[in-house]
Amino acid sequence: MKYPDNIIEVGTLLPDYMGFIFWEKSARYFDGVIPDLPKSIKKVGVFVNESIEVILAKAQKYNMQAIQLHGHESVEFCQELRDNLNSSIEIIKVFSVDDAFDFEVLKPFETVCDYFLFDTKGKLPGGNGTTFDWKVLEKYPSSKPFFLSGGIGIEEMEAVKEIAKTNLPLYAIDVNSKFEIEPGLKNIELCRNIRRDALQYVSTDNKIKNKIMSYNVNEKGYYGEFGGAFIPEMLYPNVEELRQNYLKITAEPEFQAEFDSLLKEYAGRPTPLYFAKRLSKEYNTKIYLKREDLCHTGAHKINNTIGQILLANRLGKKRIIAETGAGQHGVATATVCALMGLECIVYMGEIDIKRQAPNVARMKMLGAEVRPAMSGSKTLKDATNEAIRDWINNPVDTYYIIGSVVGPHPYPDMVARFQSVISKEIKEQLLEKEGRENPDYVIACVGGGSNAAGTYYHFLEDEDVKIIAVEAAGLGVNSGESAATSALGKVGVIHGSKTLLMQTTDGQITEPYSISAGLDYPGVGPMHANLFATKRAQFISITDDQAMQWGIKLSKMEGLIPAIESAHAFAVLDEMKFKPEDVVVINLSGRGDKDLSTYIDYFKL
Ligand SMILES: *Cc1c(COP(=O)(O)O)cnc(C)c1O
Secondary structure, three states: OOOHHHHHHHHOOOOOEEEEEOOOOOOOEOOOOOOOOOOOOEEEEEEOOOOHHHHHHHHHHOOOOEEEEOOOOOHHHHHHHHHHOOOOOEEEEEEEEOOOOOHHHHHHHOOOOOEEEEEEOOOOOOOOOOOOOHHHHHHOOOOOOEEEOOOOOHHHHHHHHHHHHOOOOEEEEOOOHHHEEEOOEEOHHHHHHHHHHHHOOOOOOHHHHHHHOOOOOOOOOEEOOEEOOOOOHHHHHHHHHHHHHHHHHHHOHHHHHHHHHHHHHOOOOOOOEEEOHHHHHHHOOEEEEEEHHHOOOOEOHHHHHHHHHHHHHHOOOOEEEEEEOOOHHHHHHHHHHHHHOOEEEEEEEHHHHHHOHHHHHHHHHOOOEEEEEOOOOOOHHHHHHHHHHHHHHOOOOEEEEOOOOOOOOOHHHHHHHHHOHHHHHHHHHHHHHHOOOOOOEEEEEOOOOHHHHHHHHHHOOOOOOEEEEEEEEEOOOOOOOOEOHHHHOEEEEEOOEEEEEOEOOOOOEOOOOOOOHHHOOOEOOHHHHHHHHOOOEEEEEEEHHHHHHHHHHHHHHHOOOEOHHHHHHHOHHHHOOOOOOOEEEEEEOEEOHHHHHHHHHHHOO
């Protein structure tokens, strides 16, 4: 390693060792300051035929935990170094190996060093990028653990795994040139990939594992294998414009100030974190509700639409389109368009127009045009199709405000960032109320996944926070009338993103069903698909009936009439066992006003 920023970045992947080369002829020669690194990382000084004095001085100056000897150092030299070096510092002696290598030369070194390192015999000592034939290791006569080195790249990992399965004392792998952008500068994505890959066959505790796994999007728009931007040619300029600008614009101080101010003054943030006393008593655990139902327009959706309308403004767009299911996103979009004086068209499935009539009226009052989607199941998926069609036809002046963490990159990441204010506030509020930032559980319902993404965001890498995602099982997971994507879905592409998707054996999208329009979607966002695949989140599906009963229960017990979407999340309390000292945070994503007619019909109120 050579460059401070890069050292810090790679440090976040928690390698076991990190090396610094003190051989002046190397392009990776290190002569700087090593920034603070996590304690578990051992710093290794790499030397080539250096004097004992210099090695000792550098070891002390940089607080090295290991010394790698890469030249022709003799047994006597190693012994002298051992005698003078702090006994906790490891000595790693390197040997360049080729087919003719005589393993007998190692024997006298066994007592004077801690590890061997086998590198390819190349022009330079190390960093040549070529592997040696690892078959020669079959002749390794010793039980001394060794580092395997010499041009290891991702492609070599299968062969490394084979060696790891044998009785050879393979202790570590040493990677370098194949993971570089230039000498001494590591490509963080490649490093992360190999760290992930290695996790599959080395035993690493969960703490370290979660730190290494990133559950956020990478530069290419992927969460693990999910995400990307699968879009028609016609949409490319729009999506690309957004991709190139969203991080830049949202990082601007003026943008942030405007966003924060609107969240506070207009949307009513921060929303309270309410300790639900009666509920906690009944379930014998500590239950907090994040009150997104108190946001202006009645749900978390406004957090995202405020963010995106500010972005659309800065991109100079004059016409706004959106899709909506329950109508909450449509209302939130119509609201911010009224606020900014922009034209607004909302696509909504014909069925949803019927079951969410009050929201249709609200959108109209706010000046939006509501266009019915008549195809398929006439719900959210179909509304999204129509919105995408509109965007293709109006690529220049139109901005598409997507309402969840779905769609092509950068939408899932952008929406998750706008919604992440939810978990940011939870942390601050829990610190105040419980003396700790992290709860034991965060629970949220998942339609596309935006309220859930916001609720999980700042806890993703904190392994002590258990993440529960709640999907709609409709009439039952296997009833044929369900929207339980994690249980029923396979990898597929929907609305521009590769994710888990309910589909027939020939890849046709299955029509989803849920009593709650906001969860009635055949996919989940790519972030959630990855949380499912990596088992970071536990997925639970809840039926219509369970959710509806919770609509009544929460109303009667806490005086809170929940959106039917949110009611699904509460049913987890009946499905899981919590300890009395557990802190359980449930995101109350929205209020139930919009669902009154469904509640009336269901309960004959
Ligand atoms: C839209 C909506 C949902 C579902 O959408 P996500 O993107 O999964 O959050 C959940 N709850 C409420 C109240 C909604 O309005």
